[in-house]
Amino acid sequence: MNKSIWIVIAIVGALLVSAMFSYNTLVSMNENVNGKWSQIENQLQRRADLxxxxxxxxxxxxxxxxxxIQAVADARAKLAGAQGPVGKAQANSDLNSALSRLLVVAENYPNLKADKNFRALMDELSGTENRIAVARKDYNDAVQGYNVKIRALPTSLFxxxxxxxxxEYFKADEGAKQVPQVKF
Known part of the structure; x- marks a missing residue:
């Protein structure tokens, strides 16, 4: 009888250690996902400020x-008020669409395209778009690792x-799947 009590205690102890390890791992992975999400928001804010x-x-x-011009302002305001990956993704899509329309307007003004302030702003915007893409990839990679961990045994039990x-993943909008047409 004494031996069986020690076996039960060892099993319960092993389960507790496993649960504690799983919990600490999930906390770390959850914070990693949250940090990656903050980077997306940081870059979206940078773009909104530009x-x-x-x-x-x-x-x-x-x-x-x-x-x-008004469509860009409205889309920017919508992005500022959006919540969560799905809301931010939709607002980001709307802003991308509005910016595209604004850039089409800019194409009609050769002096504007030659303006040094406009060129500098476009360079900043382009750099920010690249940062957003990297931040989205990092976030989605972190979400994938986290989601796999919570679904895999034995962690899924706890x-x-x-x-x-x-x-949730930060997904591309439907329009991103279409190839843009460039006309000269």
């Missing part, structure tokens, strides 16, 4: 193109009880 300067530069050349659920 946009008013770009809009003002375009306004000086294309004052009568108010609809395109994850739900400890309050860890799956995270």
């Amino acid at each position: 946009i008013p300067n770009l809009v003002n530069t375009v306004k000086g050349y294309a004052a009568h193109e108010q609809q395109a 994850a739900g009880m400890m309050g860890f659920g799956p995270k």
Whole structure:
């Protein structure tokens, strides 16, 4: 009888150690996902901060193109108020669309394209777009690792009880799957 008690204690101890290890791993992975998400938000904010300067530069050349300018301002405001990966992704898609329309307007103004402020802003915006792409990839990689961990044994036995659920991926908008047409 004495030997069986020690076996039960050893099994319970092993389960507790496993649960503790799983919990600590999930906390670490969850914080990693949250940190990666913060980087996406940081880059989206950087882009949103650049946009008013770009809009003002375009306004000086294309004052009568108010609809395109207003669409960018509205999309930027929507991005600022969006919540979570799905909301941010949709708002980001809307902003991308509005920016594309604004850049089409800019194409009609050769002096604007030659303006050093406009070129500098476009370079900054392009760099920010690259940073956003990298941050999205890093976030999605972290989400994938986290989601695999909470679904794999033995962690899956503890994850739900400890309050860890799956995270959402930051997905590309539907328009991103279409190849843009460049006309000269």
